[in-house]
Amino acid sequence: MPEEKLAEKTLTLRVAEADHKDVGRGVARIDPGDMEKLGAEVGDIVQIAGKRKTAAKLLPTYPGDRGKGIVKIDGLLRENAGAGLDDKVTLQKSSSQPASKIWLTPLTPLKLISHPRDQKYIGSLLEGLPVTQGDVTRANLFGARHQDFSVERTVPSGVVLLTPQTEIVIAEPAPEERRATISYEDIGGLKKEIRKIREMIELPLKYPQVFERLGIEPPKGVFLHGPPGCGKTLIARACAYESDAYFISISGPEIMSKYYGESEARLRSIFETAAKNAPSIVFIDEIEAIAPKREEMGGEKQVERRVVAQLLALMDGLKARGQVIVIGATNIPNAVEPALRRPGRFDREIEIGVPDKNDRLEILQIHTRGMPLAEDVELEKLAEITHGYVGADLEALAREAAMACLRKIFPRIDFGLEEIPYETIMQLKVTMADFLTALKDVNPSALREVFAEIPEVGWDDVGGLQEAKNVLRKMIEWPAKYGLLFKRANIKPAKGILLTGAPGTGKTLLAKAVANESGLNFISIKGPSLMSKWVGEAERGVREVFRKAKQTAPCIVFFDEIDSLVPIREAESGASKVVERVISQFLTEMDGIEELEGVIVLGATNRPDIIDPALLRSGRFDLQLELPVPNLAARREIFAVHTRGMPLGKDVDLEELAQKTEGFVGADIEAVCREAAMRAITQFVEKESSPERPPQASDLEKFKISRKCFLEAIHQVREKMKLYGEEEQKEEQ
Numbered sequence: 001m002p003e004e005k006l007a008e009k010t011l012t013l014r015v016a017e018a019d020h021k022d023v024g025r026g027v028a029r030i031d032p033g034d035m036e037k038l039g040a041e042v043g044d045i046v047q048i049a050g051k052r053k054t055a056a057k058l059l060p061t062y063p064g065d066r067g068k069g070i071v072k073i074d075g076l077l078r079e080n081a082g083a084g085l086d087d088k089v090t091l092q093k094s095s096s097q098p099a100s101k102i103w104l105t106p107l108t109p110l111k112l113i114s115h116p117r118d119q120k121y122i123g124s125l126l127e128g129l130p131v132t133q134g135d136v137t138r139a140n141l142f143g144a145r146h147q148d149f150s151v152e153r154t155v156p157s158g159v160v161l162l163t164p165q166t167e168i169v170i171a172e173p174a175p176e177e178r179r180a181t182i183s184y185e186d187i188g189g190l191k192k193e194i195r196k197i198r199e200m201i202e203l204p205l206k207y208p209q210v211f212e213r214l215g216i217e218p219p220k221g222v223f224l225h226g227p228p229g230c231g232k233t234l235i236a237r238a239c240a241y242e243s244d245a246y247f248i249s250i251s252g253p254e255i256m257s258k259y260y261g262e263s264e265a266r267l268r269s270i271f272e273t274a275a276k277n278a279p280s281i282v283f284i285d286e287i288e289a290i291a292p293k294r295e296e297m298g299g300e301k302q303v304e305r306r307v308v309a310q311l312l313a314l315m316d317g318l319k320a321r322g323q324v325i326v327i328g329a330t331n332i333p334n335a336v337e338p339a340l341r342r343p344g345r346f347d348r349e350i351e352i353g354v355p356d357k358n359d360r361l362e363i364l365q366i367h368t369r370g371m372p373l374a375e376d377v378e379l380e381k382l383a384e385i386t387h388g389y390v391g392a393d394l395e396a397l398a399r400e401a402a403m404a405c406l407r408k409i410f411p412r413i414d415f416g417l418e419e420i421p422y423e424t425i426m427q428l429k430v431t432m433a434d435f436l437t438a439l440k441d442v443n444p445s446a447l448r449e450v451f452a453e454i455p456e457v458g459w460d461d462v463g464g465l466q467e468a469k470n471v472l473r474k475m476i477e478w479p480a481k482y483g484l485l486f487k488r489a490n491i492k493p494a495k496g497i498l499l500t501g502a503p504g505t506g507k508t509l510l511a512k513a514v515a516n517e518s519g520l521n522f523i524s525i526k527g528p529s530l531m532s533k534w535v536g537e538a539e540r541g542v543r544e545v546f547r548k549a550k551q552t553a554p555c556i557v558f559f560d561e562i563d564s565l566v567p568i569r570e571a572e573s574g575a576s577k578v579v580e581r582v583i584s585q586f587l588t589e590m591d592g593i594e595e596l597e598g599v600i601v602l603g604a605t606n607r608p609d610i611i612d613p614a615l616l617r618s619g620r621f622d623l624q625l626e627l628p629v630p631n632l633a634a635r636r637e638i639f640a641v642h643t644r645g646m647p648l649g650k651d652v653d654l655e656e657l658a659q660k661t662e663g664f665v666g667a668d669i670e671a672v673c674r675e676a677a678m679r680a681i682t683q684f685v686e687k688e689s690s691p692e693r694p695p696q697a698s699d700l701e702k703f704k705i706s707r708k709c710f711l712e713a714i715h716q717v718r719e720k721m722k723l724y725g726e727e728e729q730k731e732e733q
Contacts, residue, residue: 009039011091015050015083016065018074020365023185024138024146026129028056029072030091035060040093045130045159047094048073051082055094055130055159075183075242076148080135084206084242085184085198096130099160101167104149107136122147123168125370130161140370182238188366188391189359190231196350197222197235201325202243205279208323219347221315221326223340225333226352227551229392229445232329235352236283239327246280248273252289255307263290264310271314271324279323287328288335308337315345354390354521354552357383363391367398374431382435387521388444388552400438405430457512463641463666464634465506468625472497472510475623476600477518480554494622495590496601498562500608501627504667507604510627511558514602521555523548530565530582538578539585546589546599553598562603566612583612590620629665632658638666642673649706656707660714668717675713680705 011034022029028046030038035058040046044058048071056077065072071091073081083089104122125139126149135151152171154160184194204211204218211218224232233249240247248270257263267290274280284290291308315326328346330336340346355363361383368379386394405428459469479486479493486493499507515522523545530541549555559565566583590601603621605611615621630638635658643654661669684703 009037009093011038012088013069013071013091015078015081015085015087015089016068016070016072017085018072018077018185019062020185020188020362021369022059022072023074023183023366023369024076024140025074026056026077026131026137027059027073028077028091029059029061029065030070031066031068032060033066034069038091038093045094045096045161047092047159048077048081048083049090049092050078050087052080052134053132054080054135055096055132057130074185076136076138078183078242080132084202084244094159096159096161097156098163099131099154099156099166101155101169102131102160102162103152103154103169103171104137105152105171107148107150119168119170122149122170123162123166124164126162126168127164128162130159132159133157146370182234182241184238184242186366187231187234187238188362188364189355190235190352193235193350193352194238196348197239198242200348201239201245201281201327204325205243205245205281205323208279219325220344221328221346221348223333223336223346223349224327224329224352225349226331227354227390227445228331229390230352230354231391232331232352233283233285234391236281236327236329240281240283243279243281245325246274246277247283248280249283249285252284252286252291255290256304261306263307267307267310267314274324279325281325281327283327283329285329287340288330288332291328291337291340292335293337294339308340312337312339312345315340354388356554360386360389360394363394364398367395368430371398371402371430372428374429376432377430377435378432381432385439386444389442390445393442393445397435397438397442400441401430401434404434404437457509457516459513459517461641462506462509462513463638463669464630465510465627468499468510468627469513471623471625472514473517476514476520476556480518480520494600495596495619496603496621496623498608498611498616498621498624499602499604499627500624501606502629502665503606504665505627505629506666507606507627508560509666511560511602511604515556515558518556520600521549521552522558523552523555524558524560526560531578538582542582542585542589546596549599550597554600555598556600556602558602558604560604563605563607563610566615567610568612583615587614587620590615629663630669635661635664635669638669639673642670646673646677647704649704651707652705652710653707657710657714660711663721664717668721672710672713672717675716676705676709679709679712683709 011030013030013034018027018029028048035041038046040058042059045055046058048054048056054077056073061070061072071089078084081089122139125141126137129137131137131151131154133151133154136148137151138146138148140146149170187194200219200222208218224235226232236249237247239245250270255263255266257266270282274282290304291311292304294305294308326346328336328340333341333349341349361379364379364382368377382397386397389397409428462469475494475497499510501507511524515524525545530545531538545557549557566586567579569580569583590596601621608616608624616624636654639654639657643652657672661672664672680703
């Protein structure tokens, strides 16, 4: 096509955020209809023009994004085109040539420049990308990191494609520090929070005249709070990068000084620097270190008092701040001075919560971009089982999985070599087993104090109790699965379920199965562990449990032996004052002024008669589920569960065993199976082996657990039950 004809076909589209998997690939996604207007096909190179020109490969948008007049490009292409989100850019079909040579400068220090093979490795990561001189391009490395380069020069000039034949020359980076490229696509699972922050920060910084015309005072501050590792600092950095603002990051403690007046002077100088370089963002991390509550400071904390007063004056003093926005971040918001948290200082408070399953999937996709994943890796499955994991935990998980993969080649490495050959590294694949190994080493930050490792117990591992299982499915699983139906019916799910029944009927086992099968976050609390001799500690423990549960909702909180935590209140007992306060705290947490959203409380006890009656009313424990002593059919099921995988003799009949264990509960039947197995092992060792010759693998074929072993075990457990019953009667007398 002639050049003048090619130039005629242009298209103006609005810039939108790219999908996470497209980051660093140099692709632009547009509507197939817009492709026709442009006279282009999938895979063609297009020139994107904003304040400057860059090139990208053309791909179609997904069905949900069609008909919107948008082009989806990542943060790198937006920087290369000199355009921000929601800006208009012009697209035009372009020709390209293979690059014979290209000069790159790392934007951050890079050690991989010592050998031509290192440069060849970087070239293999950049293969297929279209670039022009002045662009920024990205190599996604093996682990969770990436490396950005500036394209200094290309041969030939114009739009070029990097091929395996392209000679890569990596220059030493300039001594001045370059700003890290962090775009919104590098943040997973925080779309709502990013949208709110963009309203607060990008609009006032990009279009201050709009606020002046409307007579609206633009927002001046954003207060971010959430658990450690959830992405507060990352959001602030991405916001500064995307809005092209001058960014000053300060950590709370670095402001403080032992010299009189120096702490306040440091704060003033930071705000003066920000004002000179406006539009700018001042990000104060760990803000509680420089602005704690003044009423809680003793007389010795005069420095902190003056620093808080100085910060208040700077944020809302007589002198206008101009285009300076302050972002404060903390994981303990209630420790921050309340005067800071009013409109005019921090205009909006944004809570960054713990990511849910879909958010975790997005985060995992971001941190595994450069990883050569094996076919068996299911990121969806990993997202399901990483309850309570925040962004930093998932990044650590990806890193640990890469390390687990790397350990496989350690035995094959000749440590006499100067370096590990690239051939060895390029063969590596990160498997699902590597991720599961990494899961053992990385614990969830959001549930660190109350994290419960959920055993692999499913509904199939619970014998009998069919009615109880059905009720729990409806009460716990259904609200999560059929939320729209509950909303349409205009009802709220149950808040609490109390499991009661004789010892050994399976209350705790059922709770484990619920935790595993529902896929919800699970916090397990042993009643007595919250009690303390210190005044206020037990109540604080209850508050903390419910605060964590709300933070990680949807969540199940399981209180085992709940009768020890909330027994009946006795007014005449002086020692019961602590218990009374704990019960009061528990009652208000379950059904107080604050709504308990997305949290289900599961209690287990074999003494419901001693639980405080106020807790048993509807609205708190809505349902009391009594687990009965198993009948014949249930005992048969329980035997089937506990003998699964056992080498049973041909004479063993589970129906007969169930008939002979009338009055036995699940724990007793488990004890019978264990005792029968031990008897069989004892007989086998005495008969088939000696201390000099332990059983061999070939001997194990003969090993069976006979009917006689089971009958003897039933007799032994029954005698133990009689003894236990007699002791109980003596205690009652």
